[in-house]
Each structure stands twice: as C-alpha cells, then as structure tokens.
Amino acid sequence: MINQLSWKVGGQQGEGIESTGEIFCIALNRLGYYLYGYRHFSSRIKGGHTNNKIRVSTTETRAISDDLDILVAFDQETIDVNYKELHEGGIIIADAKFKPVCPEDTKAELYIVPFTEIAAELGTSLMKNMVAIGATCAVLGMEISVFNDVVDEIFGRKGEEIVKKNMDAITAGYKAMEVLLGEKLGAMELEKADGQKRLFMIGNDAIALGAVAGGCRFMAAYPITPASEIMEYLIKKLPQLGGTVIQTEDEIAAATMAIGANYGGVRAITASAGPGLSLKMEAIGLAGITETPIVIVDTQRGGPSTGLPTKQEQSDLMAMIYGTHGEIPKIVMAPSTVEEAFYDTAEAFNLAEEYQCPVIVLSDLQLSLGKQTVQPLDYSKVEIRRGKLVDFDIEEPENKSYFKRYEVTEDGVSPRVVPGMKNGIHHVTGVEHDETGRPSETALNRKVQMDKRMRKLNNLTNTFKTPVYKNTPHEEADLLILGFNSTRGTIDEAIGRLESDGMKVNHAQIRLIHPFPADEVLSLVQAAKKVVVIENNATGQLANIIKMNVGHVNKIKSILKYDGNPFLPHEIHTQCKEMFEYGNV
Amino acid sequence: MINQLSWKVGGQQGEGIESTGEIFCIALNRLGYYLYGYRHFSSRIKGGHTNNKIRVSTTETRAISDDLDILVAFDQETIDVNYKELHEGGIIIADAKFKPVCPEDTKAELYIVPFTEIAAELGTSLMKNMVAIGATCAVLGMEISVFNDVVDEIFGRKGEEIVKKNMDAITAGYKAMEVLLGEKLGAMELEKADGQKRLFMIGNDAIALGAVAGGCRFMAAYPITPASEIMEYLIKKLPQLGGTVIQTEDEIAAATMAIGANYGGVRAITASAGPGLSLKMEAIGLAGITETPIVIVDTQRGGPSTGLPTKQEQSDLMAMIYGTHGEIPKIVMAPSTVEEAFYDTAEAFNLAEEYQCPVIVLSDLQLSLGKQTVQPLDYSKVEIRRGKLVDFDIEEPENKSYFKRYEVTEDGVSPRVVPGMKNGIHHVTGVEHDETGRPSETALNRKVQMDKRMRKLNNLTNTFKTPVYKNTPHEEADLLILGFNSTRGTIDEAIGRLESDGMKVNHAQIRLIHPFPADEVLSLVQAAKKVVVIENNATGQLANIIKMNVGHVNKIKSILKYDGNPFLPHEIHTQCKEMFEYGNV
Amino acid sequence: MATFKEFRNDVKPNWCPGCGDFSVQAAMQRAAANVGLEPENLAVVSGIGCSGRISGYIKSYGFHGIHGRSLPIAQGVKMANRELTVIASGGDGDGFAIGMGHTIHAIRRNIDITYIVMDNQIYGLTKGQTSPRSAAGFKTKSTPEGSIEQAVSPMELALSAGATFVAQSFSTDLKDLTAIIEAGINHKGFSFINVFSPCVTYNKINTYDWFKQNLTKLNTIEGYDSSNKEQAMQTLMKHDSLVTGIIYQDSSRPSYQELVPGYAEKALNKSDLTLDQAHFDKLVAEFM
Amino acid sequence: MATFKEFRNDVKPNWCPGCGDFSVQAAMQRAAANVGLEPENLAVVSGIGCSGRISGYIKSYGFHGIHGRSLPIAQGVKMANRELTVIASGGDGDGFAIGMGHTIHAIRRNIDITYIVMDNQIYGLTKGQTSPRSAAGFKTKSTPEGSIEQAVSPMELALSAGATFVAQSFSTDLKDLTAIIEAGINHKGFSFINVFSPCVTYNKINTYDWFKQNLTKLNTIEGYDSSNKEQAMQTLMKHDSLVTGIIYQDSSRPSYQELVPGYAEKALNKSDLTLDQAHFDKLVAEFM
Numbered sequence A, B: 001m002i003n004q005l006s007w008k009v010g011g012q013q014g015e016g017i018e019s020t021g022e023i024f025c026i027a028l029n030r031l032g033y034y035l036y037g038y039r040h041f042s043s044r045i046k047g048g049h050t051n052n053k054i055r056v057s058t059t060e061t062r063a064i065s066d067d068l069d070i071l072v073a074f075d076q077e078t079i080d081v082n083y084k085e086l087h088e089g090g091i092i093i094a095d096a097k098f099k100p101v102c103p104e105d106t107k108a109e110l111y112i113v114p115f116t117e118i119a120a121e122l123g124t125s126l127m128k129n130m131v132a133i134g135a136t137c138a139v140l141g142m143e144i145s146v147f148n149d150v151v152d153e154i155f156g157r158k159g160e161e162i163v164k165k166n167m168d169a170i171t172a173g174y175k176a177m178e179v180l181l182g183e184k185l186g187a188m189e190l191e192k193a194d195g196q197k198r199l200f201m202i203g204n205d206a207i208a209l210g211a212v213a214g215g216c217r218f219m220a221a222y223p224i225t226p227a228s229e230i231m232e233y234l235i236k237k238l239p240q241l242g243g244t245v246i247q248t249e250d251e252i253a254a255a256t257m258a259i260g261a262n263y264g265g266v267r268a269i270t271a272s273a274g275p276g277l278s279l280k281m282e283a284i285g286l287a288g289i290t291e292t293p294i295v296i297v298d299t300q301r302g303g304p305s306t307g308l309p310t311k312q313e314q315s316d317l318m319a320m321i322y323g324t325h326g327e328i329p330k331i332v333m334a335p336s337t338v339e340e341a342f343y344d345t346a347e348a349f350n351l352a353e354e355y356q357c358p359v360i361v362l363s364d365l366q367l368s369l370g371k372q373t374v375q376p377l378d379y380s381k382v383e384i385r386r387g388k389l390v391d392f393d394i395e396e397p398e399n400k401s402y403f404k405r406y407e408v409t410e411d412g413v414s415p416r417v418v419p420g421m422k423n424g425i426h427h428v429t430g431v432e433h434d435e436t437g438r439p440s441e442t443a444l445n446r447k448v449q450m451d452k453r454m455r456k457l458n459n460l461t462n463t464f465k466t467p468v469y470k471n472t473p474h475e476e477a478d479l480l481i482l483g484f485n486s487t488r489g490t491i492d493e494a495i496g497r498l499e500s501d502g503m504k505v506n507h508a509q510i511r512l513i514h515p516f517p518a519d520e521v522l523s524l525v526q527a528a529k530k531v532v533v534i535e536n537n538a539t540g541q542l543a544n545i546i547k548m549n550v551g552h553v554n555k556i557k558s559i560l561k562y563d564g565n566p567f568l569p570h571e572i573h574t575q576c577k578e579m580f581e582y583g584n585v
Numbered sequence C, D: 001m002a003t004f005k006e007f008r009n010d011v012k013p014n015w016c017p018g019c020g021d022f023s024v025q026a027a028m029q030r031a032a033a034n035v036g037l038e039p040e041n042l043a044v045v046s047g048i049g050c051s052g053r054i055s056g057y058i059k060s061y062g063f064h065g066i067h068g069r070s071l072p073i074a075q076g077v078k079m080a081n082r083e084l085t086v087i088a089s090g091g092d093g094d095g096f097a098i099g100m101g102h103t104i105h106a107i108r109r110n111i112d113i114t115y116i117v118m119d120n121q122i123y124g125l126t127k128g129q130t131s132p133r134s135a136a137g138f139k140t141k142s143t144p145e146g147s148i149e150q151a152v153s154p155m156e157l158a159l160s161a162g163a164t165f166v167a168q169s170f171s172t173d174l175k176d177l178t179a180i181i182e183a184g185i186n187h188k189g190f191s192f193i194n195v196f197s198p199c200v201t202y203n204k205i206n207t208y209d210w211f212k213q214n215l216t217k218l219n220t221i222e223g224y225d226s227s228n229k230e231q232a233m234q235t236l237m238k239h240d241s242l243v244t245g246i247i248y249q250d251s252s253r254p255s256y257q258e259l260v261p262g263y264a265e266k267a268l269n270k271s272d273l274t275l276d277q278a279h280f281d282k283l284v285a286e287f288m
C-alpha cells in the first residue's frame, strides 16, 4: 500500500486529455485524497503534446512530484517526452493504436491496452479516455464504482444510455488491464483516504469566488491566458447577483471601465496577465492619484512580451510594484495557496476601499491553473469593510462649495462619496488637485496632497493580516528560504528533505509584496545563517526587493528557474544542499 | 560690478513673457555670458501666471539662483508671487498700466515704467516686452546696441520699419528707466564676458540634435509636454536628410511603429513623457525579446497620471527600469547636462544597435526645457557603430533554412539582418523562439535564449563611456552626494558652499542608470562617511536602486523634493548641513 | 428641479477668451436643467485636453480622467449606477486619435450615455499639432508643410459603427446645441454629439466664420428623415459631413443595460455586498 | 522570379485541421509569386491570435508582434524601406477590438501596405470568446446567453475612414482571394482585405456552409462599379456587408509615401547615417 501516487496522462491537444485527468481527479478528491495537478500545454488549439500530471496523496501536498508512477499515453510522443520521469517499478499504459515502443533506457514497464479499439467497440472512440481510467483503476486496485457519480453528473444530461456506455468503457479498461497485470493487479494500491469533503479547483476559481464573496459585482476584462477563467466564472455567476461582466475592446478599456465602476460605487475588478498589465499601467496611475479603489489581478506567465503564454513564471513582480510613471500608493498581494487566493481576493476589495488605492493580486500560472484539493472555504471569515465610504446624509457645504473628497487627514484617507449623493459633489482628476479635487499646481498643495496619499499605507505592514506566511520553527536557522506565490508547497517539501538531512530550515513566503514588510523579514534574515530566495524568474526580483528593504546584500542568495516550468522539490533540495556543501551561499 | 545676475520676467501666459526672456538671453549669450533659465508655466494656453527666471553669469552656472536681483512685472500677480525672492537692493520694474503695489515686506525697490503706454505710442502695445528689455538694460548699464542683431534677425522678415520700431521701444524703455534710476543707472553692471560663441538651447533641442547626429532618420511620436519639442525639431530637420516624422494616433502606435522602422533598418526614435511611457511598456517588452534596437526618450514631469504636466520631477526612474512585464535587457541612460543630452542621445543609437535592445534616454523637465548656455557641440566626437548588423552578402543557408538571427553567441549578441537582404530570411516574434526565430517552448531553448539575451549587458558597466559623472576630489569624503539628470548644477553649487563651510564633499551623478554601475558606486559609497541621494521625487527611487545594488541600507539617506519645482542650491546646502549638525545622516 | 444656474460652480474656466468650449459648457448646463436633472445625479467624465477641463466647470459629479479614455470610464460609471445621467466629453484628439478604438466600441455597445466631442480640428492643450480632424493640407506645428493625411469623419464612422444617435452641432448655436444635448440625454442608448468648437488660438482656418459659411443645417434640407440611415450616410458624403442637427436616430434598439442578463434594475451600487450562506454553499458545492 | 513554392518554409502550421487560415496562407504565397516578388523583398507582419501565426508560415521576412499592433509595426517597416512589399495580417479581435484605432488610422494615413484580416467572428487562440465581429445573439464562452453587442462592419468602417482599397473575400475561394491580394499589393496606398476564414473549432454558426449560403459575389451584381463610393456603401448596407470582391478602389489618391516632404526616393534604411560637418555646423548655428 502506498500513500501517494504520481499519475500522468498525455496526448495531443484537443484529444480530451484534460477531461481524462478531470474525471479521475474528481472521483479521487471525493474519496478524501489530496490532489495536486499540473498541466503541460501549448499556445495552440489542436495538436501539440499536452499532459496532465497529478499527485494523489493521503496527506496534504502542494507540489508536483519529482517522478512518476503511472503514465497513460495516447500517443508515442507522450512516451518519448515523459518516460524519463518514471522510476523503476513504474507503469506505462499505452493505447495499442499507435503501436507504442519504449526507449531502451525506460525503467518502467509497458502495458499496451487497446483504448481506442475498446471504446470504438462500445460505441465511440471518444470514450478511449474512460478506458484509460479503467486501466488505471486496475493498477490501483480501486473499485470502478467510485466513478459512478462523476460519470453520472457529467453525462447524465445526455441520457442513461450514454452514462452506461461510459461506465462500460471504464469497466472494459479495468478488465483488459486486469488480464495484463496478472498478479500485479492492484500493485499500487492506495491507502484509504479520510473521506473528507474538500474542494477541487484551480486558483483562478478561488480568485473569482473570492471576488464574489468580497462583494465584487462588476468586472471589465479582456481575454488572456492564464487569466480568462476568472472572467468566465464571473460571467456565469455575477448575473445571479444583479452584476455583470463586460468583455471590453482591450485592457486599457477594461482597467479604466473598472475604475469608472469603482468610482460609481460598485466593487469592480479586472484581471489579466503580463501583456494586459503592461497596458494597464497608465490606468493604475490614474486610480492612484484619484484615490479610486480597484482590484487588479495579474496571473503571471512566461514573459517578456508574449513570451511563454502557457508556462509558469514569476517575473512581473517589479513591474507590478513600480510599473506606472510617477508615484502612487499601491498594494501588491501574493497569495501562496488556492485558499489564500480566495481570502486574499475578497480582502483585496476591503483594502482597496479602505485605502482608496489600486490593489494588485498577484498570482502565477501554476497557482492560477494548477487544479488541486482545497480545504473548505469559510465564508464567515470574509468581511466587508468599506473604509471611509460616506453612507450617511451629508450636510450642505458652506457657500455651496464642493465636498472635500481629498480632505487632508492624519491617516491620509479622506471621506469618499460616490456620484448620486446629495451634497457630495466634488471633482476627480488625474491632475494634482486640492481637497475638493480642483486642479492645483501650487508647491504647497502638491506636497500636502502627495504626502497625504503616500502616508495612507504607512501602517499597512502592521495591520495587514499575514504579510508573511511563516513556517519558522527555528530560532536560529541554518537556512531561511523565501518565496512567493505557488512555490510554497514545493519549498515545504524540499524543506522536509533538508531537515531530514539535518539542516535547520525556516521558511517564509511573502504575501504582502508592497508595501514590503521589511521589519518582519529583517528579523527572519537576521535569525538565519544563510538566506536563499526561490523564484521563477531570471533576475531575482524578490531577492532585489528584499535587499533594497533589509540590506544584507551579500547574504541573500537566489535560486532561480525560468525555463517555463515550476520548481520540483528535488531541485530546491539539491541546490540548497549544494550551496552548503560548496560553501557558496 | 557684479559677475552674476538673476533676472525674472513675469506676467500672464500668452502675453509674450517667453519671448521677452528669449531676446534678452540670446543677446547676452552672444556676449559670452553663461545663461541658465527656468520657466514657470501651467498647463493652459492663455492666462495664469508664468515667469521666466534667468541666471546670467560670467562663469559657467547650471543652477537656478536662490534669489533674485531684478523682477520685471507685467501684472500685479507677478509681484505678489515673486517679491519674496528679491533681496535687499533688488529692483522691481513694473508696468505702470496695472498700478503696481508692493507688499509691505518687499525688500526690493519698485520702479514703475509705462511699458504698455510707451509701446502703444511707438505703434503697438505688443512691444511692451521690448520696452521692458530696455529698462533692464538701464539697470545693467548695458548698451542697447547689443540687441541690434537679435532684433534684426527676429523681425527682419517683417521689414526694416518693424525692426526700427522695436529698437526704438528698447531705447525708450532704457531712457524711461534711466530717468527713474538717476544715479543708480548701471547699478548692476555686469563684468564683461569672454565673448566666446556658445550655444543657447534647451535639453530637448540637444536630444533632437543628438538624434540627427546619431543617424536617426525616422521618428514616430505623439505630442506631450515636455517632450513635444523633440518631435517638432525633427519634423523640421529630418526631411533634409530624406527622413521623416509620423505623428501617430497614440503612443502605442508610436512605439510599435518605431520598432517596425528599426527592424526595417532605419535608426528610429520615439519620445514622450510619463503617461506616454506607461502606454509604451508592452512595446518595450517586444523590443526586448525580439532584440530590436529602439531609442526611447522619457522627459520626466510631475506625476503620477497627468499629475503636474508642466512641473519638474524625477519620478519615472523605477518605471523605466522595471516597467514592462517579464525580463528584458534594457539600457537606461540619464544625461545630466544639455551637452550630455546631445552626446548620450547620439550614443544611444549605437548602444541600441550594438546590444539590440531598447535604450531609454531619461531626461527631466528642467533639463528638457531649461534654456541655457551650452558648450560647443563637437560632431567629430559622435561615432556611428552598428554592432553586428550584417552588411555583407550572406551565403545561402543549408537546406534553404532560416538565418540564425538569434544565434547563441558568447557575448549574447547575434548577427542582425534587415528585411530585403538575400539569404537573411528569419522570423521575429515576441514569443520565445529558437535561433532562427521560430516559436519554441522547450525548457532547454528557453533557458538558452533567455541567458543569451540577459548576458548581452553583462559587461556594459565596464564599457560604457562614463557611467558615473564624478567630481570626487576627496579620497575620504565627509559626504558623498549622488543625483541624476538636471540636479547636477545645483548640487555643484551647493557643494561649493559646503566646502566653504569646511566639509569634504564628493559628488557623483549617475549617468548609466541600468544596468547599474554597482562597483563604481560602491567604492564611492565606501569612501564617504555619509551618503545622501538628492532626487526630485517622493520615494527616493535612486536611493533604493543604490541600496539594492550596493547595500549600505542604513548609511544611504535621501533629500527629496516633489513639489513640482527644481532644487535650489541653498536647499541642498542647508539640508546637508542640518543632517550633519543633528547627526541624523 | 434645478435651474441651469445650479449647474454652475465658482471656477473660472482657463480656456482662452473666445474659445468655443465656453458655449458647449453653457449648453450642457442648460440641457441638464431642461431635462430635469439635479446636479448630484449627473456625472460628467472628460478626457485630457483644453476641452477635457469641462468636467471641472460644471457643478455635478465630475471625473477628469486620462487622455482618450473618457468613454470607458463613463461606461463604467453608468454600469455602476444606471440611475445616473452620464456624459462623456473631450477633444477631437482625445476621442478620434488615442481614443478612436473606444469611440467605435462605445458606439456599438450602446450603453445609455451621451458623448460630446469638442471638435476644434487641432490639439489645443499641447499647443497646436495636427489632429485626426485636421484637413489635408492644414498647416500645424507638427505639419509645417500641411497635413498629408485625410481627416476622419466622425459622423460617417459612427453610422458605420452602428450608432443609434448621431448628431452634430456648432458651439455658437447655443439653442440648437442645447436641444441636441437634451435629445441625446433623452435617447435610450449611446448618443454621440460632435460639436464644432473653434480653437481661436491655434486654428486660424476652421474659424467661427469658416463654419458659418460652410455648415448646412439639416432642418433646411427638405425631406431629411433622421430615421433613415442610408439617407443620413448619403447626406454626410454629399456635404462632406459639414451638417448640423440630428443626423440619425434609431429609437427602437434597446440600450445595452436593457439587454444585460440579470442586471440589477436599480443602481447596482446599492446592491447587497454579502451573500446568503446558502448561496455561497451552492457556489462552493460546484467544486466538490 | 520566385514561384509560390519558394514562399513555403518547412514549418507545419499549428492551426486546427480545417481552419480557414490555411487557404489564406496559400493565397498570400500565390499572390506574392504572381506579382513577381522575391521572398526577401516581402515582409509579413502579424498580430497575436491563431491567425497571427501566419508570418511564421510564409517564407519571407516575418514579424509576429504583439496583440493588435501589426499595423503600426508594418507601417514602420514600410517607412524604413519603401522598396519592400509589406503585408500586415491578423485576426478580427486583433484588428477590430484592441487594434481598432490603428486600423482606422492606417486606413486614413494610406501608407502603401496591404492589410489582410482573417475574420472568423471569434477569438480563436484564447478559446472562443466573442469578438467585435460576433453577431448579436451569438453564444460564446464569454457570452453564454448570446452577445448583446452589434457586430462591426469592417468594410463600412473602412469606407467611412477614407479607404482607397477595400475588399472582402472568403478563404475557400482560393482563386478569387489570390487575385484580390494581388490587386491589394499592386494598389498604391493602403489596401484592406477582410477574409472570412472560418474557425472550425469555436464558431459553429459562421461555418463554411453558412458563408456559402450567405455571401454574394460583387461581380454577380449588375452594374457594380467599384470606383463609386456611394454605391459601395449602399451595397454594403443592403447586403449586411456579406459581399465578396473589390468593394471600392480609388486609384487616383497618392499614397502617403508619395506625399511625405523630402522623403528619400530610395529605401530610407540605405541612407547615410553621417552628416557633412557643414550641415552639422548649420544646424548648430541656429542655436547661437
């Protein structure tokens, strides 16, 4: 019996690879297993190798596994590209149709099952993925009945006949594999899971759901990988709440329309990836100086330019902090789990309204698209705080003058009214302005307003709930590992191994990127002999931010990966060890 | 006799204030005086206070003076706004028309001359500015004949009659003032200047001329303050060289069209200010990954958003370094004088072609618009270096395959062909690509190409001519002052005073902002007891860059000004001294 | 009900004396009063340019945005609160150069707002460069030998983009202009009004006189039927777009808001930000 | 003279089997050969989308830029070297959503390049969202209850924007399409060709069959005169723009390049980068 399994299904894009993985996962998730998925895909619609790698475990894991137990192959390319990941004792289950052959150095055993043929015999070759699931079941020694419900839900609409056929396909796959396996049937039997009901979703689902929970009722966006799911979810759900999504003509319209809607008093969001964010820079500055709340999601992907649109990267960090001309108050958050993506997005709307400034929720492709088991989301933990939004009757201002929308206050935040309110009339402009929003160029006013805006965030690193996720058991650590976004689980796993090797390792994942929680990070840095920052980019952006804020320029080292793939646990493990062995941390 | 003078003329926008200053300056420049001008103006066309403050000196000065000797006022507002700058012994010359009154605490003496009336009598009240120049001459005890040539050049086209009338107006102004001054005639006589022929121009002129000298033959741009003069100059001059300027529909078109032209083999430029640069971020990334040379000028102004469009600021630094998503090789230069603006812009085209990447020439409003005396520009110092541009016949590639435009080379730079060349066919894309430009997503290729691109600039800080302008007479300094762009002259002057106070002060102006000349700056920082970075922004952007690169986080302090005005020498002087006195450097 | 004086604030516009934009401002104030608005129920969103300052000169909610983006901002405001009257406004550079894409798309989207362009055929605020409305041959700071591009016809483009309300006016015709703005506000859907608003400082060709001589009022064209799109297009072509009046109006097409599935019938900004726990549970259950 | 095979490279397009873009590629290759081009004298600039990949599938200089910006890039290339033949190309989202402003302005600027849009009424590469060419009511991933915006008519817009060459074709009509592209390349000025190029994966409405049933060839309309703009506009309106052929051509208007003052008569990229010292001295003297 094993307590975890790494399973991969691969084939040509457009062949149903995704749905094969999906059905397999939903069923296992319902049994209480923890799943963590990774999709390899390209920027094209049909054709080209794609695969879905799924980690199944009886305990929580949030990392892609280093190696592979089972590979389901729908074409030869899948074997060629992936066989090296399989260890001794691993299994390849391949469709007979393409006459699979294994390279000489393949460590795993090949089982050839006529997926397509069996499926065709049962009615349609489209069901070949069901056959493959059945075959997998045989290896796991799992009863195929676990798929009953899922298949029913997915195909129920199409009638009982279809449901039955699909279940038959699974059965047939199981049977065929059973024969081939012989006594190896159930060779990879999984320990029983806890049967708890957990969620199975991608980060983008959580972001979108977080928006709904956070009171968002309007979105303006333009499609782009890997952000589109957020828009597509809200398109389906906002109408239930009176809200809506507008797919705009471009990202500039998306950002400015969302600004307009927020100014109008609705919690509004926009989401995009790198190229879209680059286009939104001017709008972000406008939100900053007009003190208009806005939540903007950046699902980072491989850059620069169009770059690697379907690949993992974390290279927009600096652009998100610094990428508009001039200086504005701005909040950049980086959830490092799907759960955090949910809570942080909801919270982003509170911060945007409380601080009246743009809030960027940074994600990365692996967090946004990696489908995984997620702990139940607790709606009662979601607050709605609207800051200084005026919701009471305003007295008529003296001399019929304008409302002091930009009143200079101690905390820098001014009362905010939205159009439609009596006696709240004021002006809003991207030009420097006085307390009522009237353009003003005087040196004195400029300084006063600039200081007012910039001081809004002075205290944020203290009031923000968890600016740094910490797993820091050691008062004095040999090593402190820092990261952000989706690397958390992988770092966790690597740390497990480093600790087994006898090292004392602390771990911190920066969740509030800007303003930077310098004090907290400084004390962590000071409490470690060596410090390494793990990032999916080429220039060590987070490391640079840390250096700028806490110094220790020479102590802070980087482990970088920018080949389009997420880190694997063994990469972090070995590189950290090497650093120690050669003393070059 | 004095060796320097500070003169200001003020009135309503659209009243000819600029041309008053202009005529006065051209004449004095020709006499060999050094002039340094500062324009106070607003973002409107007619009306609103404007003034032109001019420093005249027998030695080179590149700073606005702290105070004022002579104020020429065309309206009461000019007196009210500016009288405090006048010291004891200063003179206000005001038009009788608006019945000028001086506030009680005015230290200067008021002389009322009927500018408008005299001018009207001589033909047209438009000549009131000539009368004012004449009156100024009387204070300086300067012969009005020095204006003969200038007036002739400016009005010559309109006929001798007009020339004469304008000279008469100057004479009349002189005479009227002569009477009022009595024995104070020539009270502020200037020492004779050296009579050397120097230039009188704004930084934008130098940038545009540098572009012409640097081989630029195409520009695509969209108007914006304070960058438009660059476009307007090139519109006039490029047609003489077969080139042209296209005023595009927006900045995105401007940047991408310039990319197209550079790809096409022409040296092409685009120029804008903050808002335009924010819009160009996506295009900059495209140039980065396609390794297309492009020169982009950013004339910084007050931000964020529309901000203070006619005011001084240096707040785009971070956005210029980091403001595109993903990671590209990019060069950011910051000339600190008008001369450097000329040479640097010309050189920018060489660097863009040699390194095949975007080069941003950073300026600021005071450098771009401050009209001043400039040392002769030496065209022989301008080189044309085109890097690895292929200008020889290419052999037919094997198998009719594509040209390796992105060949992996040691220095990271690949041979570059432009469309039209036989056997040079290749593909260019913003998607990650292989050596021939074909899209490729493999991890291996990605890393190789990313490394190739990023290593192009590895050595730039060593080969770049003067990455840091240094005036560092002290091996061990009490204080190191750092700055960039137009603050150089002001810092110079402040240092003069600090040295007089007995302090040992080194000065460095960063001219290569990115990649950052870390080693050079580190050794300067180490050689100083205290370090202060002077910037026209609110967050200390250059200071942050320095901290990130050289550490010494606690040693590096900032003096910031972000009220829309350039620093004055006394501000730097006193703030540096205070820091020392209160020990809080 | 507010009078037009209640739409005045105490700010003195910083436009040059004689600028066409003064009358546009006055017409907007009058129209707002005439259609029965209260100042707090009007939001004027504007772009950047001399014209863009207008949102600061009318006593109403005002949002002076960034260059070329008044329309997306205005549409966002309207979507947030369909009970507001929203007017977007700006210059010809703002709307037809950098903002061209948004203009075409706002027209076809047909959200119920009014867009007023102050068309002076030049860039005023940046001191006299050519605009997409500058005629070929027009000499400006950026085209010292005359523009070599053709001017766009906003009216033709709007018709082609599927506009439901297209009108043109001249800033001195205060009565006509006011009436057209009223009609635009009352129109259910996107109303697009191009106003010839001379720049007395930088445009010495398209002056008040020039327009007086060259404009034709549509109500002087016999049989002109503003519900006939083909006739509208022909008339524009024939008169080189130099006509004033309501060129085309389609009152039958529903506005965008009326078509949005599930869209709140009242101001969206007043809706509850919380969910029933049951609703949340249902959403979450989809992921199990 | 190169044959069309010489415009082929060895890259297998990654389009879905049956995608309309294959024929567009073939037609471009044929047209290039037919007008007598050598591969190195052709530059194909493309946007981002399935369609945008086309620049990588034709053996010529190719520039695959960013989403919506193929036109400004292409215009820059042409200005750098007027001796090149420059074709810009991309999808309907690329050209009519994010790129709409550039499209209108490229049309009115009239630089001598050819613009070919692969119009599939959908966003292909991002997996099936609505495009500005999607018809009202069309159900897509982003409009599950049907689009509530009106589709734009690129042809009408182009005419309104002052186009000198406007044509439409259907990707299966390889002969017609090739001829139209040839005519476009030969046209002196900006030529705009919209090609109905079905997306077999995401657009189940505007299929090959649908087009076959709904398109009218202009050469079957008696008396159709492609030099008559008014007739062109009327015909478009009447046929809901569902026509193929050269809709309008004005051969009399000079192209942009011909009008640029002082513009080098040969390729600008070959001009000398240095100045005479005397020329420099003259420039400098203006500042003394």
Ligand SMILES: Cc1ncc(C[n+]2csc(CCOP(=O)(O)OP(=O)(O)O)c2C)c(N)n1
Binding pocket: B222, B223, B224, B225, B251, B275, B276, B279, B306, C048, C049, C050, C051, C052, C066, C067, C090, C091, C092, C093, C094, C095, C118, C120, C122, C123, C124, C125, C126, C131
């Ligand atoms: C992104 C951006 N680009 C350029 C500018 C500079 N700018 C300000 S107004 C303007 C154009 C003004 O022309 P128009 O829109 O016709 O308005 P007008 O001043 O004529 O009323 C420009 C280019 C800017 N503010 N922002």
Ligand SMILES: Cc1ncc(C[n+]2csc(CCOP(=O)(O)OP(=O)(O)O)c2C)c(N)n1
Binding pocket: A222, A223, A224, A225, A251, A275, A276, A279, A306, D048, D049, D050, D051, D052, D066, D067, D090, D091, D092, D093, D094, D095, D118, D120, D122, D123, D124, D125, D126, D131
């Ligand atoms: C700035 C930017 N926004 C969004 C995207 C994502 N994107 C890629 S292609 C595309 C649209 C594709 O539609 P279309 O232009 O019609 O081309 P098609 O795929 O249908 O040929 C989008 C939105 C992008 N690459 N860049």
Ligand code: SF4
Binding pocket: B045, B046, C014, C015, C016, C018, C019, C020, C021, C050, C051, C120, C124, C125, C198, C199, C200, C201, C202
């Ligand atoms: S410059 Fe022209 S548009 Fe601007 S305010 Fe003056 S007259 Fe009006």
Ligand code: SF4
Binding pocket: A045, A046, D014, D015, D016, D018, D019, D020, D021, D050, D051, D120, D124, D125, D198, D199, D200, D201, D202
């Ligand atoms: S998705 Fe549509 S447009 Fe894209 S390649 Fe496939 S068929 Fe063609």
Ligand SMILES: [Mg+2]
Binding pocket: C049, C091, C092, C093, C118, C119, C120, C121, C122, C123, C124, C131
């Ligand atoms: Mg204008």
Ligand SMILES: [Mg+2]
Binding pocket: D049, D091, D092, D093, D118, D119, D120, D121, D122, D123, D124, D131
């Ligand atoms: Mg499309």
